Amino acid sequence: AQKVTQAQTEISVVEKEDVTLDCVYETRDTTYYLFWYKQPPSGELVFLIRRNSFDEQNEISGRYSWNFQKSTSSFNFTITASQVVDSAVYFCALSEGRPGTYKYIFGTGTRLKVLA
Amino acid sequence: ETGVTQTPRHLVMGMTNKKSLKCEQHLGHNAMYWYKQSAKKPLELMFVYSLEERVENNSVPSRFSPECPNSSHLFLHLHTLQPEDSALYLCASSQDWDRAHYGELFFGEGSRLTVL
Numbered sequence: 001a002q003k004v005t006q007a008q009t010e011i012s013v014v015e016k017e018d019v020t021l022d023c024v025y026e027t028r029d030t031t032y033y034l035f036w037y038k039q040p041p042s043g044e045l046v047f048l049i050r051r052n053s054f055d056e057q058n059e060i061s062g063r064y065s066w067n068f069q070k071s072t073s074s075f076n077f078t079i080t081a082s083q084v085v086d087s088a089v090y091f092c093a094l095s096e097g098r099p100g101t102y103k104y105i106f107g108t109g110t111r112l113k114v115l116a
Numbered sequence: 117e118t119g120v121t122q123t124p125r126h127l128v129m130g131m132t133n134k135k136s137l138k139c140e141q142h143l144g145h146n147a148m149y150w151y152k153q154s155a156k157k158p159l160e161l162m163f164v165y166s167l168e169e170r171v172e173n174n175s176v177p178s179r180f181s182p183e184c185p186n187s188s189h190l191f192l193h194l195h196t197l198q199p200e201d202s203a204l205y206l207c208a209s210s211q212d213w214d215r216a217h218y219g220e221l222f223f224g225e226g227s228r229l230t231v232l
Binding site: 004009033035037042043044045046047050052091095096097102104105106107108109 | 159
């Protein structure tokens with residue numbers, strides 16, 4: 001069965017610290033997609049990144065980086081030099097299946113608090 | 117204008133009331149979704165509409181009734197709700213339903229529902 005686990009419920013860091021948000025997933029499919037979304041206090045989830053199961057290259061976008069490791073079924077997200085504006089709830093998500101049957105599963109989210 | 121707009125942002129209702137949540141997307145997308153976000157739980161997919169046709173209904177109680185009159189508008193009609201239905205209801209859209217498997221979802225800011 002599909003499952004996405006974000007074991008960290010809440011993390012607090014001081015501004016400029018680096019922080020890593022963990023995501024572990026379970027799937028039986030060989031083709032699947034992984035996502036990270038950010039939910040600021042305003043409520044809307046904002047897409048950050050997508051990775052397909054065949055692309056294990058790590059990605060860096062500014063202060064954000066993602067580490068995808070199929071061997072450990074993990075897709076972790078690191079924020080370097082965190083800022084107060086990074087405070088939000090971050091969701092990891094997994095999508096698998098075929099058109100008409102796919103499932104898009106979200107984790108429970110990690111609340112990140114960046115203190116000034 | 118934001119891509120996905122939800123109204124009202126906050127709603128308080130008694131268990132015998134009937135109310136509706138509205139979602140409008142200005143992105144030209146063909147698929148729209150209702151998600152329920154409860155504390156410490158993963159986002160729960162409730163309904164999916166593709167080209168105004170309901171394509172998924174995840175065992176949602178009949179006291180929640182969706183309506184999609186056109187590809188830009190989605191409603192969630194509420195009646196005889198229970199206190200445990202209190203949650204943030206998020207609307208989302210994607211270019212197409214089958215592409216949502218690997219594409220991003222665009223979310224509204226949500227409607228915070230409190231059932232007394």
